[in-house]
Amino acid sequence: MEISIITIGRQVGSGGSYIGHEAAKRLGIECYDKRLIEYASQYGNLDEKAVRYAEEKRANPFFYTVPREAQNERTGRGIPINDMVFNLQSAVIEELAKKPCVIIGRCADYVLRGRTGIYSVFIYADMESRIKRICETRNLTEMQAEAVIRREDRERKKYYECYTGKKWGTKESYDICLNSGKFGLEYCIDLICAYYKK
Amino acid sequence: MEISIITIGRQVGSGGSYIGHEAAKRLGIECYDKRLIEYASQYGNLDEKAVRYAEEKRANPFFYTVPREAQNERTGRGIPINDMVFNLQSAVIEELAKKPCVIIGRCADYVLRGRTGIYSVFIYADMESRIKRICETRNLTEMQAEAVIRREDRERKKYYECYTGKKWGTKESYDICLNSGKFGLEYCIDLICAYYKK
Numbered sequence: 001m002e003i004s005i006i007t008i009g010r011q012v013g014s015g016g017s018y019i020g021h022e023a024a025k026r027l028g029i030e031c032y033d034k035r036l037i038e039y040a041s042q043y044g045n046l047d048e049k050a051v052r053y054a055e056e057k058r059a060n061p062f063f064y065t066v067p068r069e070a071q072n073e074r075t076g077r078g079i080p081i082n083d084m085v086f087n088l089q090s091a092v093i094e095e096l097a098k099k100p101c102v103i104i105g106r107c108a109d110y111v112l113r114g115r116t117g118i119y120s121v122f123i124y125a126d127m128e129s130r131i132k133r134i135c136e137t138r139n140l141t142e143m144q145a146e147a148v149i150r151r152e153d154r155e156r157k158k159y160y161e162c163y164t165g166k167k168w169g170t171k172e173s174y175d176i177c178l179n180s181g182k183f184g185l186e187y188c189i190d191l192i193c194a195y196y197k198k
Numbered sequence: 199m200e201i202s203i204i205t206i207g208r209q210v211g212s213g214g215s216y217i218g219h220e221a222a223k224r225l226g227i228e229c230y231d232k233r234l235i236e237y238a239s240q241y242g243n244l245d246e247k248a249v250r251y252a253e254e255k256r257a258n259p260f261f262y263t264v265p266r267e268a269q270n271e272r273t274g275r276g277i278p279i280n281d282m283v284f285n286l287q288s289a290v291i292e293e294l295a296k297k298p299c300v301i302i303g304r305c306a307d308y309v310l311r312g313r314t315g316i317y318s319v320f321i322y323a324d325m326e327s328r329i330k331r332i333c334e335t336r337n338l339t340e341m342q343a344e345a346v347i348r349r350e351d352r353e354r355k356k357y358y359e360c361y362t363g364k365k366w367g368t369k370e371s372y373d374i375c376l377n378s379g380k381f382g383l384e385y386c387i388d389l390i391c392a393y394y395k396k
Contacts, residue, residue: 122369124369124370126370169369170368170369171320171322171367171368171369171375171377172322172324174377175376175377175380175381176374176375176376176377176381177369177372177374177375178373178374179369179372179373179374182373183373183374187393190393191389191393194392195385195388195389
């Protein structure tokens with residue numbers, strides 16, 4: 001099986017984003033995560049701030065339609081801004097996936113479903129390791145870190161399930177699930193790289 | 199992280215048992231699955247047929263206690279036969295795990311919890327691949343195969359959850375989950391072997 005694209009889903013604090021970036025670096029391919037926001041806003045000719053606000057969140061019924069000034073052929077008319085951002089990001093992902101790369105989050109596994117050579121990974125870890133990581137990377141107390149993890153995981157879950165119709169974080173939605181809390185980040189990177197090359 | 203024991207949980211028809219046996223062969227270590235029944239019955243001085251009946255099933259309230267003639271120090275008195283078989287198998291697993299090996303099923307990941315060097319794997323696959331495999335290996339029709347898969351998976355799930363208090367087949371209960379339907383069995387064996395040696 002030839003692999004050309006790695007998509008990474010991840011729990012907050014599992015180090016999934018770091019793993020994706022490092023794996024891409026070692027494999028000499030591009031890695032896309034937050035940069036997709038920038039690309040999507042350019043592609044849709046939209047304000048990056050509005051896109052960033054709506055990104056990886058499902059549609060909010062109180063902040064519903066695309067502002068009139070942003071309505072064009074690519075963004076669509078009268079649809080929730082979150083749906084529009086999802087559509088724009090999906091178009092960008094399909095374009096980028098013409099070359100080997102790593103894509104973090106953004107339902108890329110779903111957007112690229114049915115293609116061959118897609119390797120969808122989910123990174124998870126025990127709560128203790130995740131709290132530790134978030135405390136370090138975001139300079140928070142343990143209580144704050146736990147609250148952040150719960151809130152952001154909930155947002156990711158809702159976003160993923162709203163747009164893909166699949167369950168976020170259950171093994172059936174992915175090809176491989178790795179416990180970074182047990183293995184450590186380096187081990188996960190090694191594993192992904194070794195089997196990408198194979 | 200040094201790995202010395204691989205425990206394998208698996209959905210029926212995912213090829214998990216084959217993967218475990220082949221990985222052990224390549225690594226030059228022992229693999230235990232149904233042989234544990236034989237060892238457990240020898241260890242408890244019990245009839246192998248009774249042990250086989252109770253094995254990988256949770257306690258049945260209508261077939262409850264250990265037969266009087268089987269009661270001894272190792273089997274215990276007045277406990278369900280399934281609990282006794284679980285206890286015997288656990289004792290055997292703890293003994294066998296003094297040397298590097300692969301253990302398939304039997305809640306080995308739980309029995310050996312807290313030890314270092316344990317690498318717990320769960321093998322799963324889409325229903326279509328599993329039906330195909332069961333049709334071939336057990337010479338059944340597709341409908342029969344699906345019924346077998348549902349029934350045996352249900353038994354494994356109940357058994358695992360009854361004795362471990364963990365959820366069977368959810369990623370949190372394991373260190374790595376592999377989709378053999380996507381990767382193919384050989385790929386899973388390669389992956390396990392490569393990271394065992396590391």
